[in-house]
Structure formats: structure tokens, C-alpha cells
Amino acid sequence: MKAVDIVRVSVVLVVGLVVQHTLLDVVTVGGAHPDLMLLLAAAGGYSAGPDRGAGFGFATGLLADLFLPTTFGLSALVFCMVGYVTAVVTAGLVRSSWWLPPVTFAAATAAGLSGYAILGAVLGQPGMIAADLVPALTVAVPAAAVLALPALRMVAWALPAPASGLAPGSGSTLGAGR
């Protein structure tokens, strides 16, 4: 990864963190709020493919973990897998439809939050499934659909699709790195 890419990724992550903590954390419903950092991880996989998407997800999760009171490393694991799986699942899709990113990221957010809650329960906090998951899904999933396009723009600027990459981002009107 070139230095300029590292700078761009850092900018996107810091902007994401600032927006999350100053803007989105205020929008709480039933104790839950939109999760931009998870959305960025999904967008990373969609835009940059499995390998770079997983790496971007890991970095995003690690940064998020620094500011969360939950188990350190949990977001890194979940976001890494979200980035990877999003890339793999969408690799064969024709990306000409405007609605594909919103639907994909909403599904990725649902899967990510569910995985987060399940892992939390495995680590001894069953309340993450029993009490927290439903409000989180109710708020974060629609928010992911709404924020999908700007998030994808941001991530595609920092993580353009591979030059040879016919898989991720090929044919995309939202475009990776355009």
C-alpha cells in the first residue's frame, strides 16, 4: 500500500470516527444508534475486494475498539469478517443498480451486529443478544441503507478497486476511485 493510500485511509477512518461520535451517537432510539464504522468496513469489502477489505475492516474495528467499553478486539474480528464476506458475496454481482450498495450494506450491518452479539454472548454477556441486539438492528440497519452511498464514496476514494480488478467495483457507477 502506498503512502498516499495510507493517508487517505487514515483520513476516512478519522472522519468516520468524528462523524460517529459527534453526530450519529446523538441519534439514539431505544439506546441504539447508527453504526458508521461497521458500515465503512462493509464498504471497504465492497469497494476493494476480499483481502484489502478484510484489512480495512480490521483497522476500522481496531480503531472503534479503542473507544468502546466492550471487549477489545471484538469489533476488529467482526469488522474484518464483514469486509471479507461482503467482498466475496458481491464479487460476482453486476453493480449497475443504485440500490445494490444500500441493500448490501444493510444486510452486512445486520450480519455484523448479529455476529457481534453472538460473540459477546459466547464471551459471557448473553444480554447482548437478549436485550441489545433487536434495538441495534432496528436502528443501525435502516441507517446503513440511508448512509450507504456517501459511505461508499468515501471508502472508494481511499481504497480504489484493484487496477486489474474486474471483480470488485467493475461496472460500478458509484465507482471505485472515480
Add this chain to the structure above:
Amino acid sequence: MLVVASITLITLSERGSLRGAIGSAKRLAHDAFAPVPRGVDRALRPVGSMLSGVVHYGALQQENVTLRRELQRLQGRALRQGEQLRVAKQLSDLQHVDALPGVSSIPTVTAQVVALNSSDFADTVDLSKGTAAGIDVGMPVVTGSGLVGRVVQAWASGCTVRLITDTSSAVSVDFGVGATTDTAVLSGKGHGDPLEVDFVPPGVPLHRGTILVTSGLQHGLFPAGLPVATVTKVSSSASATQQTIAAQPTADLASLQYVDILQWQPPPLPGGVS
């Protein structure tokens, strides 16, 4: 590789092996990040407030109506009962934290709530005072009405408090009087949901309205005697091994603005075990 790295981090974090390193990294991150939101907050807060207003429009409208009625009622009362209002204010002042049993001898730091839940999976608030003001992880947080939670993260300019309603929160509580005092465990069930009182066997008298206070067991996480919750529902079936009891926090956790942090730490376990 990244998955393995993540699992290693989780394992070390859960085992406590990296507690110092992770705590330092979190403090550094918070300290470095703290000035950023303050500046951005000034620009973005109106947008956040607008979004919040849109989301909560119905509730705000209802609250507005309620507040207008309350204002009219209070204005009328103020005209008629000025003297009673003054007395009511004095009584309200008496409900300050110093009036809580067992707290008057503990130094406190007053802090403002600056942020709500940072995670969808933890019921927390961020406060405006941190290690620079003598705050440390583990300190109890109270209002004049009772226990709010416990500091779980602290950095120079702020700290994070896990509320007693959080699903991973458990508080040892006492109820009853004198020789008939019993102990139970009060568990959080998530944002806005009633607390659950566990380990109360059938037949133990516990009624609606009973105030549960921190037990202050040896090496407990809280000093003894802090009001925590009021029992709201008690039921039991013949075959149950314990009563089903719900309780409501005595502190109004839904509208926290200012709280007091007790500069109190649980006594260390013998032999330095943490």
C-alpha cells in the same frame, strides 16, 4: 492472519493479560481524540440536534405539551404557595448526594454527562471529568437519588460510566431491616428495561416499594448503603427456586445531566489478587 490476530487480542483482553496495555492505548486514543470532537461538535451539533429532533419529534411534541402544563401548574402554585415552594426547594437541596447514607465521608467530583451510549451493546455515558480530576476506573457514580453506575474507562479529560441498567452490570444489594436483612443481586436488563433481582428464595418477604441498597460486602464494588432501585413487581410460583422480582433505578437514568463521582475504590483483595 487478521482473524487470528483479532482472536488473540480478544483472548488476551478477556484474560486480563493486556489490561494495562489496552487501558493505556484507550487512554491515549481518548486523549488524542478529545479536542477533535469539541471543535467539530460546535459545527455539527445543530445537525445532530436536528436529526435527533426529527427522530424524536413525536416524543418531543408530547414532552412539550407536558412541560407547558407543568409550567402552568407551577406558575399557579408559585403565586398561591410561594412559601411552600421555598420549602420544596430546600427539601430538594437536601436530596443532594451528601444526604445519601455513607457518602458524606467520601470525596466527590461533580461531572457533566457529555455523551450517551458509545456502543449499541453497552449502556454507558461519558462524563466531563477524568484522570486529571482524580477519577479512576472502578469509582462509583451517583446522583442525589442513588447509584448510577461505575467508571469503566478513564482518560485525562473524561471517563465512561457503565450504567446499572447495562446487561453486564450486577450489584450486590441488601433489603430488610436489622436482623432480617437479606442480600440479593440486581442485574441490568438493557436500556430502559426494569432491573432484575436475583437469588431471593420463595418465602423471603420483599414487597413493592422496597428500596434496595448496596450491600457493601467485603471487597464489594460499591460502598454500603447507597440506594440503587425500588422494587416494582414481585411474583413467585410454587415450583420456582427464586422469586421473580423487577425493580426501577432510584436515579433517573433517562435524563442524567450532572452526576457525582465518588472517589472510592473497593479494598484490595488479600494477597494482591485483582
